[in-house]
Amino acid sequence: MLVQRLGAPSDFDPLLERARDARIVMLGEATHGSHDYYRLRGELTRRLIAEGGFSFVAVEGDWPDCDRVHRSVTADPDAAVEPRAALERFERWPTWMWANAEVARFCRWLREWNGQRPEPERVGFHGLDVYSLWESMQAIFDYLGEEAPGTLDAAQDAYRCFEPYGRRIEEYGAASRFVSARCEDEVVCLLARIREHAASDGADAFSAWQNAEVVTGAERYYRAMVGGGPESWNVRDHHMADTLDRLLDRYGPGARGVVWAHNTHIGDARATDMAADGMVNLGQLARDRYGRDDVVLVGFGSHRGTVVAAPHWGSPAEKMIVPPAREGSVERRLHDLLPEQAVLVFGGADQPDWVTEPLDHRAIGVVYNPSSESWGNYQPTRLGERYDGFVWCDEATALDPLPARGARGELETYPAGV
Template sequence: MTRYRDEIVALTTPITDPGDLDILLDRIGNARVVMLGEASHGTHEFYRWRAALTRRLIAERGFSFVAVEGDWPDCDRIDGAVRLRPGASADPREALTVFERWPTWMWANEEVADFCRWLRGHNAGVGESERAGFHGLDVYSLWESLREILLYLRENEPQEVPEALAAYRCFEPYDEDPYNYARATRFVPSRCENEVVDLLVELRQRAAADGAGEFGAWQNAEVVAGAERYYRSMMAGDRQSWNVRDRHMDATLDRLLTHYGPGSRGVVWAHNTHVGDARATDMAVAGEVNIGQLARERYGPDQVVLVGFGTHRGTVVAGDEWGAPMRLMPVPPARPGSLEAVLSEDAPPRALSVFPLGQRSDLLRDELGHRAVGVVYHPERDRGNYVPTVLGDRYDAFLWFEQSRGLLPVGTRPRDALEPETYPTGV
């Protein structure tokens, strides 16, 4: 028993099936953005319950799309499958098996496949304009996005191909290795920036004039611009690359909401470190922001609901180092005094907490360590995986699982892990 026992009893509601999420749907109300976190990228319960809530938001509340911590080109293949676009795969699971970038299991898993098959079935029963999409927010796909731009222009705007080729050829000498490009920017700071800006301006203007027909090409150009800034910022030796990445994801989310039109609403799936407001953690001391904070600032806190996830013990899918083969690892019981240890004493085994507005209890005001597991994980060093957190300020609600298990990856063929390791490790 902990000193928070009475507060935990009052705050937590046991959950057994998606119908138990009604209280959270009531809290979401008319909010335009709902961000659903995860304490790791490899836990079944986080993915399963995130999908369960998202199904209800789409089917019952008319949410327009899901935007995930993934690459735009990869997720665009899934979007084609779930929105029944001509020429796209008839089975979203097939689109997931094409994922190549390490860690492939982050999206190429059976839990996401089940959700995407449901989404395709849902979309098949509504009009084309009402179909919910599936999109990537992340910044890594520099070369893939360049190739997608070239393909689009060759088929639709051949007169604009030279502009895209200039950008592509500028990056060509680096053999699709971001480390090579990042190192080169130390000696020539602008490097390919001018070519990227020219391409982005052109596609931005055309998208403004043409709307939907140019949106994918424009977004790929934004990815190229964001990736170029991201890799260049890595060489500065500080943590600003984190901010470049999260500001790119925030801007992509806003473009999606604008693209889907007035009244559109979006669900975001990302790690707790991106979703939970950075101002309620030690990230703020380091000068870091994240998409949860940026969304609250952009749309207002009443239009954004942030939901965190946590677990006490179990198993998780992760790698021993960046690019290593995935494996099922143990998640040891949480360190004493942490949020997870406190909840394990007094909360139901599976529980939902929706935080009240206004006056806060000690549990929601005190700073407690909150576990964050990346795609690189060492269980024997778990005590170092905790983010100091003021729970009631970081999230609006929390889903808790006393015991959890690793998710089930689908078969993929990962390529060499060329991408730089993210900070913090793999989130």
């Protein structure tokens, strides 16, 4: 194991060396609301793009919202000139995950970087998540209305099937326990029709295909959610992994991707208690599909600080105090051993016991109650198996949300809010 104090961008060199030949680098976060994670993740990603030739950034966000950002950073003539304007259009709660000043700064850099390159070499920005059923349906209507109006019937059938549930799409999940209420056939038909057109080249055709995949994934997700347990989580992470696969294919031979998502998604589930609960995640699936040498998983963590989160699902975001990590946790051990900021690269035979043995590892979602630290927010983890590297910030500070429009949100994910 190698430990490097962080102070300058060059201090990431050991981690960049580990990622030099990887096809996928996943960069995590222990919260969805800490400035330091987003800032350091942005620094790492800029170097991966500039020095490693990575092709795109894929985030734990909705495809339609992120597609507007993608069009801005790649200088589409019909898109916003300033990426911040695209980020401020995010509507689904919790908007601050991506509509924040830290992401806006990174996207502004990415637009400037892309502006110096020919269109085929520009680096994209895409969403991996499964939630945007209605937004993706609307995007499909817009695309078919322009490109293939004769195929609108399949989209209309799918829309009519979901329409009785309106924005309360979770009610579809409850109704789907009765076979006659399911929309599965309609969305499969829609996906098949869109795939026919996606065979033609072009960003719009690919985006329409991905929106149809989102509708299909969302239908499965809401049906699984009713049953409780891990299945809806697994549907969601399989969808994100499949989207990543499609992006790598879309960008062509030699394509390389950077993923931004919560530690709970990118850290291999088999090194936690998630596996015993029947759960898989994005990092595990990527390792299985591409091999451990081609996938680098990087976790993030801190001992204390502040965070942007909400006390209840759907409520306004607040700046909250993150108390010191509890005794016996990864974070308490790192607080005792490491400087204020450091990067760890795992590997070799001389790893200490706190890297190889299970210790509690903190995870904070978009819903957070600091008083629950005594019993919640921690997951048993073998750190050196879950990640290939780890970025440490002893004290992390809250990020700066943009004034986004959002108020709508989905039901809480399993486990809560990550």
